[in-house]
Amino acid sequence: MKLPPGRAPRAVRYLVGGTALALVLSACATQDDVVTLNFFQFKPEAVANFNGIIDRFEAENPDIRVVQNHVPDADTAIRTLLVKDKTPDVLTLNGNGRYGELAEACVFADLSDLTVVEQVRPAVGDIIGELGSCSTGEVNAVPFSSNASGILYNRGLFAQYGVEVPTTWDELLAAAQTFEDAGVTPFYTTLKDGWTVSPAFVNLGGALQPEDFFDRLRAEGSDVAAGEVSFSKDYPEAMEKLTTLYSFGQDGAASRDYNAGNAAFGAGESAMYMQGSYAIPAIRASNPDANIGSFPYPATNSPEDTVVVSGVDVAVSVGRDTEHPEEARRFVEFLMSPEVVQQYAQEQSAFSPLTTGAETTDPALAGLAPYFDDNRIIGFIDHQLPASLPLPQYLQELALGGSVEGFLSVMDREWSKIAARTIPNEKD
Amino acid sequence: MSTDVSRPARRGTPPPAMRQDRRVPRVFYLMVLPAVALFAVFHTLPLLTGMFFSLTNYAGYGEWSFVGLQNYVNLFGDDRIYNAYGFTFLFAIVSTIAVNIIALAVAIALNGRIRFKTGFRGIFFIPNILSILIVGYVFNYVFSNSVPAIAEALGITSLTTSILASPDTAWIGVVILSVWQAAAFNIIIYLAGLQTIPTELYEAAALDGATPWKQFTSITFPMIGAFFTINMVLSLKNFLQVFDQIISLTAGGPGTSTESISVLIYRGGFQGGEYGYQTANAVIYLFVIIAISFIQLRILQRREASF
Known part of the structure; x- marks a missing residue:
C-alpha cells in the first residue's frame, strides 16, 4: 500500500513529538523540586478561565505544576473519588447542601489561618459556614465567586410601557398587571424543569420565614406537626405569593424547559424572568444584545426589608490529607487574589465575594450589586433541606396548579419522615 | 409421590x-x-x-453504623413509597395487557401470507434494538412539541397541551413509549410460537367450517399458551422495573406523579444520600417481583394446553 505523499512523515512527526512530550512529562513528575497539584474543577463552562489562571500561577511559581481535572457530573465524581480515598489536593465545588454534607464528613482541610479569609464579605462567609463544617470554627472552603438570585427584566420593554422597577410587592403586581393588560407576558415560566421554580421559593421563603426557621425546625426532630414552627404555619404567605407570580406566566409553560426560557427571555418574549445571575451567560449566548436588568424580589411592601438571595457559586477547598498542604495553600491564595477573583467574576457574570478591590461592573447585575455592599444578602434556603426531600418536584406540582395547603402538608410530612429515619453516626 | x-x-x-x-x-x-x-x-x-x-445508615460515602431492621420499619410508614408502588403497578398492568394484545395481533398479521413478510418482520423488530433513552428523548420532543402543534392545527383542544405536562396524563405517555418499545420483542416470541402450530389443524378446521375468530380462540391461542405465559411474565417483570422510559420522558414528574419504584430508589439512594434506606426498599421490591412472577407462572401454566 502506498501512502499519500506527506502522510507518513507527519505521522512519524506526531509519534516522535508524542514520545518526546511523554519523556518531558515523566521527567517533570520525577523531578523532586516540582510539586504537582491535582486540581478538581467542577464547572464545565469555566475550564478555559481556570486554564488561564493556572498558566499565570505556574509562571509565578515554577516549583508547582497544577493539573486541572474537570468532569461532567462533579457531585457524583467527587463522591467516587472520596470513596477511593483519592481526595484532590485543591478542589472547587458549588456551595450547596452537598458541599455541606462533605464538609461535615471532614473531607476538607481547615483554612481559617489563610489571610484571605478576612477579606471575604462577612455575609458570604456566613452563607458557606451555615452549610456545615467539620467542627465549629473551622473554615473548610473559601468563596471564590458568588451568584445572586432575583428577577431579571427586559429594560427595553420596561421603558416601552413606562414601568418603573418595582420596589414593593404591590408595585411588582401592578407592573405584572400592566404587562398582562398590554398583551406582553409578564413572566416567562419554565415548568417542564421543576427546579426552575426553586429560585422563587428561596427568595420568597427566605425573606418571609421567621428568624432561625430551619434551626428550630431541625430541633423539633420528627414531631413537626406539634412543634412551634412548620411549613404549614410559617410558609403560607410565601407560597401564596409564589403561586400569584406563577399565575402571570405564559400559556404552555408546562412544556417549556430552562433552555427554552433563556432563549425566549433573551428574544424579548417576556418582560421579566425569575432566574438569577447564573442565567445571564446563557441568555446572552442566545441573544448577545439582550438588554437585561435585575432587581431583588420585593417580598413585602417595605423596601428596607428586601434582601438578595446569594449562594457561593464556586467554593475553593483543600483536601484534608493532601501531601502538599503548603503548595495547595499557595495556589488557593493566588486564586483568591483580588485581580483573579475580579476577572473571573467579569467573565462569568458573577459577584466578587471579597470586600476589597473588586467592583461589579456588569450592567445586568447593577440592580443587585448594592445589596452585596450593604451585606443585605441571605443564603439559598433549599440548601438547608435534606437532599432526599424532592422539593423541585413538589414545587412543580404546586406551580402547575396544586394547592398551597397540599404543598405545605407534604413538605411537613416528608420533613418529619426523613427526620425520623435519619439515624446519625456517633461523632468522635 | x-x-x-x-x-x-x-x-x-x-x-x-x-x-x-x-x-x-x-x-x-x-x-x-x-x-x-x-x-x-x-x-x-x-x-x-x-x-x-440495607441494615445500615450508609449514605453512599463516609461513616456508617448498623441500624438493624429500622430501615425496613420506616419503609412501611412512607407514603411516598406507597405512591410509587401504586403508579408502578398501574403502569405495569396496563402496559402488559396492551403490549400483549398489540404484539399478538401484529404477530398474527406477520405470520399470514403477506408480501414483504421478512421485511416487515425486520421493521417491527427495530424498536427493540434502539436504546430506550434515545427513543425516550425523541418521544419527549414529539409529545411536548409535535403533538400539540398538530392538535392546534387540527383544532383538537384537548391535545394542545403536552400530555407529559399534566400529572393526570403523563403516565399515558410513559405507557405509549414502553408499549411501542416492548412490543418488538413480544412479536418475535409470538411469531416463534405461531410457527409451531401445524397447518393441518387449520385445514381441518376450515373443512369443518370454523370462522377465523373460532380458529383463533380454539386453535391459535391455546396452541401458543406457553409463549403467552412467558410473554406475560417477562413483560410484567420488565415493566415493574421501569426506569429508562421515565428518566427520559418525565424524570418522575410532573411533581412525583410518574415516580416508579426504581426511579425512587435511584433518586433517594444515589442523589438523596439515603443509600441504606433505599437499598432496603430495593430488597423488599426484589422479593415482591419474585413472588409476583412465581404466582403468575403458576396461574398461567395451569391453563396452558397440554399436547
Missing part, C-alpha cells in the same frame, strides 16, 4: 458399569465454572453487599 414403590429399587448399589456411566466428566464442571464465577462476582456478591447495607 409414591415413595414406597420407588424406594426399594434405588436402595441396592447399582452395578459398576452403570456407576461409570452416571459420572459426569469433569470437563463439564470446568466449562460451567467461569460462568458461575462471573455470576457470583458480578451479581450475587453485589446483591449480598446491598442486602448488608
